[in-house]
Amino acid sequence: MTLLFATYVLVWPVLTLAVLIVICRAVARDRRIAREEKRELV
């Protein structure tokens, strides 16, 4: 029960971290592509 509830509460920040990493990597790629195409990021 303790483990279950610990997982239930802590899985969300872990998932948040995973999404944050995905987004940061994708933005770095967006930036690189924008530079290669000589256009603005937004």
Add this chain to the structure above:
Amino acid sequence: MNNESLYQFSTLTVVLLLLAFYGGTYLMTLGIRKKNEDADAFMVSNHRVGFGMGAASMTATWIWAASFYAAATSGYTYGVSGPIHYGLWGALMILFIYPFGRRFRKLAPNAHTLGELIHARHGSSSQLILALSNLLGSVISLMVNFTAAGALVSVLSPLSFQAGVIMAGVGVLFYTLWSGFRASVLTDFAQLVALMAIAIVIIPAVFFAMGGPTELVAGLDNLTPEQANFFSTDAILNQGAPFFVAVLAYAIGNQTISQRLFAVNEDHIKPTFLTATLGYGAIVIGLGMIGLMALTLGVEPLNGDMNNLIPQMVSEYLPPFFIALFFILVIGSLSSTADSDLSALSAIIMADVYGKNIARGKPDPKRMLFIGRLTMIIATVLGIVFASFSLDILVMLVFVGALWGAIVFPVIASCFWNRVTNTAFTTSVIVAMVMFCLARFELVPLTGMSGLFFELLASIGGGVIIGLMVFGFLGRILGILAGIAAMIAMLIFATDFLRDYTVLLASLTAYGTSTLVCVVMSLTSRQERFDFDTITARVGNYDEALDSGDRDTTTPIQTQPAASTGA
């Protein structure tokens, strides 16, 4: 409303925190600032916003201050399943719109608002109904976010509620005014990174400071059987179901979403919205867990105000540095949504009101820009003034969601079914709004035959929601089958029962009524069937059309297909 029971920052600290936040955000926007912005970029950037920026912007926009407070309130009120019943459905609003978003984009690749597409499909009356609902939503959202800023500043510092509202309003306007949507998207990324990083730290910090999993499990004895039940009927019917009903309505009725659908690189719509779904769900459900923690500890919300739950828990268990982080978390979330609302409002007035109805096909892009910026200033002032009313956030969310519910079927059907007419669209929305109000405010007794009548309409509404969701992902046949099955299930299980849940009944009634009226009127109409190919040609970029020299011709500017934007 300054409260001595919560940690108090000095006035100087709060002013410095806000200056650092809004000053830093403003400095970021200087990097993309152009002396002469163009009207299209001001509304939707270059239609080629990448996956990373798009996902960050969508997530940051959808997370507003109310997300944290309402998720924590839900956790505190409904127990174990409470945070899920707020955060999951909010996340699904992003997920379920993207199949329809791809269709919108295919029909009008160069649109700036959903209203432009509907204008090309039906004309002004339908478009203005959609624009009005979008305006209403964004103004309310602006007001709620400024209210949250005022409340936060007033509970954590000696400054007044009004001071917090004004500082947030001016701060957001300051960095959004010149570059519009481009500034909003760029700053959304930075705000989201801060927001996520803080959430990642704060949730476990509060959890372990309160005693960790052992204390949480020990505190489960404080919960009622319903609160301890993960499949609580109470939580489903009072919290989950009204939000589930609003899933499509919020997405369709919100220009901040449409704007990003039209701004993101067309090939990246799916990954962008999937990532935003995950990001939103994780952050909001995670922070909602703080409400559950408060419940298990037997914490009473300060002054009976549920919005105090998270500040209370952070104040109680964490040192001042974390309280400052929490402060930035809330300011970041409300600012990212408020700047998107300002961009959305300006785009609606620029494109839907000025472009399509005042300039009538001959808009001047420079004047459009001026109108867009003026809209932002007026909207900020209105948001600040309305914020002083301090309306109940959850009630407003459900009410506006139901309002949008009336337009969901007519909008989606108009983009897929060539028989929907302008009259059917307009009439169905008006009738649905009347029926919604009758049920929501119990202007007719919800007993006996009238109760049964509304339950029948609501059952149709339930079928429509499920049907549309399945249709979006699995196609027409399965959508119709799922819709019919859901309607039959509702007729069996909801009759003589749903009338006790007025909010849910009224929201479903809005869906059911608008669908029924729209379908019947469209089927009986003898109007010529619509050719969807004409939409692409009718919705174009304003500046490109100007550059191509079409403005002096008699052809309306928006009827010129824009040059490829590479979307």
